[in-house]
Structures are given as C-alpha cells and as structure tokens.
Amino acid sequence: xxxxxxxxxxxxxxxxxxxxxxxxxxxxxxxxxxxxxxxxxxxxxxxxxxxxxxxxxxxxxxxxxxxxxxxxxxxxxxxxxxxxxxxxxxxxxxxxxxxxxxxxxxxxxxxxxxxxxxxxxxxxxxxxxxx
Numbered sequence: 525x526x527x528x529x530x531x532x533x534x535x536x537x538x539x540x541x542x543x544x545x546x547x548x549x550x551x552x553x554x555x556x557x558x559x560x561x562x563x564x565x566x567x568x569x570x571x572x573x574x575x576x577x578x579x580x581x582x583x584x585x586x587x588x589x590x591x592x593x594x595x596x597x598x599x600x601x602x603x604x605x606x607x608x609x610x611x612x613x614x615x616x617x618x619x620x621x622x623x624x625x626x627x628x629x630x631x632x633x634x635x636x637x638x639x640x641x642x643x644x645x646x647x648x649x650x651x652x653x654x655x
Contacts, residue, residue, distance in 0.1 A: 531567075531579030531600055535641040536588055538563050540618075541581050544640045547617045548610065549602055556580065569602075576603075588642040599636065601646030607633045610647050627654040 535541035542565060545551045554566040563583040570576050579600075589596075604610040607625060614637050615621075622644050623636040633649045 529577060531577065531598075532582045533567075533579065533600070533639075533641070533643055533645075534584040535581050535643075536584050537641065538565065538581060538583065540640050544617050544619065545581070548613050548619070553581070584641070589644075591642075595644055599644050599646055601634075601648050604647045604649050607635070607647060607649040610649075611635070611637075614647075629655055 533541070533545075542553050545567065546553070549569065552568040554568065556564045556566045560582070565581045567579045567581060569578050611621075611625065618640040619637045621635070622638045625633055625635040628634055630652055631654060632651055633654050634646060636644055636646045638644055
C-alpha cells in the first residue's frame with residue numbers, strides 16, 4: 525500500500541506561514557533548506573508516540589491559487605480537541621473560512637479554512653453527538 529508518510533504545504537512567505545501553523549496548531553519547524561536547495565522547513569506536528577505524520581513548508585514555485593477556484597491537489601485535515609477554539613485561533617492568525625463548520629452526524633465536526641498563503645486545510649473534532 526502507498527501510505528501517506530509526508531506532506532508539503534507550498535507557501536509564499538515562509539515566516540508568515542511558520543507563524544500561522546505554529547500559533548494555530550503548535551507545530552515546530554526545522555530548517556531543511558540546505559538539503560532541499562530552497563527555503564524548506566520541516567514541520568513537526570506531534571510526538572512519535574502519537575498517530576499522524578510530519579511534513580514541511582516549502583517555498584512556492586509558481587503563482588498561488590486564485591480565489592474561488594476548485595481545489596487541485598490534496599487538502600490536509602488536522603484533528604483538534606475543540607473546534608470552536610481552533611477556529612477562533614485560525615481567524616485571529618489571518619486564516620479565513622472556506623467551508624463553514626458542519627456535522628458529520630454521529631462522528632465529528634468538520635470545516636475548511638484558507639491559510640495565510642491561500643492554501644485550503646480542514647479541521648476535524650471527533651464528537652459522537654454531532655448533528
């Protein structure tokens with residue numbers, strides 16, 4: 525099987541993106557630019573004892589996505605403990621709502637946002653009472 529083992533988020537402004545993902549999700553970053561030959565920061569998203577994967581912020585190599593165009597790629601979704609607190613933190617740090625919070629009945633709360641670089645990502649809070 526081809527299990528997902530790494531992700532890359534393309535960014536225009538590395539410092540702004542590191543601040544956004546660091547503040548919103550608590551990610552830590554390691555400078556891997558020397559290996560990549562471009563601005564490239566490894567994103568540590570959690571401990572090795574937790575489920576999930578690590579990834580990176582990568583300098584965008586072309587124009588950013590245009591507003592209101594359909595997603596052409598993958599959307600990463602982050603698990604969160606409190607949807608509403610996370611949404612407030614996203615908005616406070618320059619993110620915007622792409623698809624508002626909705627219920628996956630009996631399973632979770634889900635929604636999508638645009639980061640400071642124009643990329644779409646989701647947040648997901650498990651909740652068996654979601655309706």
